[in-house]
Amino acid sequence: MFTNFNEAEREIRFPDDRRWFMGIKPLALVIVVILLLLTVGAAWCQFIALGLPMDPSANLPTLSPSDPKGFPLWLSLSHWVNFFFLIMIIRSGLSILADHPRLYWNRGCSPNSEWLRFTPVKVPDDRVYTAKEDGRYLNPIVGLPGYRYSVGIARAWHFITVPFFLLNGVVFILLLFFTNQWKRLVPVSWQILPDSWNVFVHYATFHMPVEPNGFYHFNALQQISYFAVVFLLAPIAMISGMSMSPAIENRFHWLPKLFGNRQGARSVHFLVMLAYLAFIVIHVAMVVATGLTRNMNHITVNTDNPVSHTGLYIGLGIILFTIAFGFLAHWISWQRPRSLQYTEAAINGTLWLNTINKFKPKLYYKEKDISPYFWVNGKMPVSEEWRKLAANKFLDFKLSVGGRVEKPVELSLDELKELGLEQNITMHHCIQGWSGIAEWGGLSIRSLIELVKPHKSVTTVVFYSFGEGLYGGTYYDTHTLDNCLKPESILAWEMNYQALPEKYGAPLRVRIENQLGYKMVKWIRKIEFLDTHEHIGKGFGGKNEDDEFFDLLADT
Numbered sequence: 388m389f390t391n392f393n394e395a396e397r398e399i400r401f402p403d404d405r406r407w408f409m410g411i412k413p414l415a416l417v418i419v420v421i422l423l424l425l426t427v428g429a430a431w432c433q434f435i436a437l438g439l440p441m442d443p444s445a446n447l448p449t450l451s452p453s454d455p456k457g458f459p460l461w462l463s464l465s466h467w468v469n470f471f472f473l474i475m476i477i478r479s480g481l482s483i484l485a486d487h488p489r490l491y492w493n494r495g496c497s498p499n500s501e502w503l504r505f506t507p508v509k510v511p512d513d514r515v516y517t518a519k520e521d522g523r524y525l526n527p528i529v530g531l532p533g534y535r536y537s538v539g540i541a542r543a544w545h546f547i548t549v550p551f552f553l554l555n556g557v558v559f560i561l562l563l564f565f566t567n568q569w570k571r572l573v574p575v576s577w578q579i580l581p582d583s584w585n586v587f588v589h590y591a592t593f594h595m596p597v598e599p600n601g602f603y604h605f606n607a608l609q610q611i612s613y614f615a616v617v618f619l620l621a622p623i624a625m626i627s628g629m630s631m632s633p634a635i636e637n638r639f640h641w642l643p644k645l646f647g648n649r650q651g652a653r654s655v656h657f658l659v660m661l662a663y664l665a666f667i668v669i670h671v672a673m674v675v676a677t678g679l680t681r682n683m684n685h686i687t688v689n690t691d692n693p694v695s696h697t698g699l700y701i702g703l704g705i706i707l708f709t710i711a712f713g714f715l716a717h718w719i720s721w722q723r724p725r726s727l728q729y730t731e732a733a734i735n736g737t738l739w740l741n742t743i744n745k746f747k748p749k750l751y752y753k754e755k756d757i758s759p760y761f762w763v764n765g766k767m768p769v770s771e772e773w774r775k776l777a778a779n780k781f782l783d784f785k786l787s788v789g790g791r792v793e794k795p796v797e798l799s800l801d802e803l804k805e806l807g808l809e810q811n812i813t814m815h816h817c818i819q820g821w822s823g824i825a826e827w828g829g830l831s832i833r834s835l836i837e838l839v840k841p842h843k844s845v846t847t848v849v850f851y852s853f854g855e856g857l858y859g860g861t862y863y864d865t866h867t868l869d870n871c872l873k874p875e876s877i878l879a880w881e882m883n884y885q886a887l888p889e890k891y892g893a894p895l896r897v898r899i900e901n902q903l904g905y906k907m908v909k910w911i912r913k914i915e916f917l918d919t920h921e922h923i924g925k926g927f928g929g930k931n932e933d934d935e936f937f938d939l940l941a942d943t
Contacts, residue, residue, distance in 0.1 A: 401524070407505075410504045410507075412503070426587070427591045453570075454570060457685070459566070462568060467702075471709050472552040476552060478544075479544035480660055481525060482525055482540075485505070485522060486538040487521060487817070487820035490504070490654045491653075494823075496762065498510035503654075519857070531544050531717070537935075539728075542938065543727040582608075624660075626642070630643035631653055633903055633941075637746070637749065637813065640751045649816070678693065680695070681693040686698070728932075732938075735943075740940060748901055750812070757812065762821050766855050772853065781800055784799060784894045786803065786913065788914045788915075790849070790916035791916045793839070800894055803829075804830075806838070808829070810828040812826045815907070827882060827898050828879060836868070841916040849864075851863045851911070851912045852909060856934055862908065863923070870902065892910050896909040902941045905929075905941065920939070
């Protein structure tokens with residue numbers, strides 16, 4: 388194992404408690420049982436009462452000259468490329484999930500409201516328990532990159548691979564319909580449904596149906612399964628993933644409503660991953676059971692040869708390459724993490740800057756939507772300066788605003804309040820996965836910008852905190868000037884119509900609603916306007932961006 392962790396990082400990455408746990412709500416378990424009864428149970432009932440149904444695979448139509456024969460090179464390449472990227476996406480997705488190992492159907496993520504959790508820890512009610520504490524250790528064999536609090540690197544891998552996975556899918560579908568290969572996957576008759584059920588009854592009751600030669604024909608259940616994987620699972624995965632973007636959710640509120648809400652989209656995203664895993668396991672098992680050598684020749688070298696091992700060797704080579712790349716990816720994650728950050732930014736940064744980052748948030752939520760529970764995150768300030776200010780209810784607090792501006796100012800809370808009050812009810816999106824709805828009241832950042840008059844060269848606004856980063860040092864983050872000018876961007880001194888609580892960022896916190904939560908700096912000490920983010924900290928735009936390799940644009 389390659390690591391270059393310092394003592395503080397090692398303590399966080401390797402927690403003492405590495406227990407694995409899965410807890411599912413009884414109602415969710417009941418739904419699983421019902422689904423099994425309606426499928427496997429119904430198949431057995433039919434078999435016991437009526438016997439095996441007719442096997443439609445025994446009477447497949449005669450192959451016509453226009454029907455596809457074999458698997459052309461483009462299809463074979465697409466198949467194996469899809470396998471490689473899907474494994475990468477699943478492994479990095481598991482690491483992202485482990486940072487908040489709870490799944491919900493509600494928007495507020497209150498403790499004990501999750502339908503599924505992968506942590507044995509129950510949220511204590513006798514102390515402040517932060518979302519960071521709730522992250523779990525994930526073995527690097529399972530997750531990419533594995534360990535704890537590696538969500539920045541996991542997201543880098545996820546968003547590096549997703550575009551190529553989607554591109555491969557688009558090319559595959561285009562070529563599918565430019566050739567006659569679409570006939571393999573796309574049903575042309577509703578008869579596919581009863582035929583698929585009849586084949587399923589055979590499999591579910593351990594009676595193998597007649598196996599057609601896959602070089603020429605798929606059985607009905609194979610066809611409808613492949614169709615669902617290509618034309619249902621992939622789009623649902625894409626749309627549910629998009630629904631978790633703060634920029635998209637805050638502009639197109641109807642999109643996550645397709646899944647109930649933002650957390651519903653996250654749960655569906657997880658269920659799609661399970662569906663992919665189930666398909667892979669069953670698919671591989673059937674390939675082995677129905678003639679491994681012949682089937683591997685079909686999909687790798689486009690021959691119907693039951694004897695030659697060429698296809699098998701090529702397939703095993705691709706699998707071994709995928710495994711070897713997993714080890715390389717682990718090494719890159721901890722020895723060259725900055726290169727991942729650069730690569731992800733190069734692939735997606737400009738794209739997001741010119742697309743979803745331009746979306747302007749729109750108010751949607753009402754007072755009745757405010758979450759009864761809002762997760763706490765971040766290390767409370769420990770400086771003597773902040774403690775004294777807090778003890779005096781921040782009456783002596785002065786916000787320093789300067790940098791590349793014509794009119795630097797220092798403003799007390801009362802002076803800020805005299806400049807105006809904007810109140811917004813919005814959804815908070817944490818990079819770990821949880822969300823919560825709250826009212827935020829404060830000064831529009833646009834008003835502050837108009838007051839201090841930044842120079843024309845300014846592109847970046849820096850928010851410095853009284854708090855510290857995960858590994859120490861002053862916490863700060865940056866936003867583009869354009870994002871600060873967007874609707875609902877405020878300096879908040881109010882939460883849910885009360886003075887901003889200390890644990891949520893008093894005296895001030897920033898709210899930029901098209902960004903993830905770690906960009907919403909709490910306990911703000913000063914604000915600085917700069918030409919670029921590259922000359923502060925380590926030059927990556929924030930404390931998490933510097934130390935944990937987070938995204939500069941956190942709008943996804």
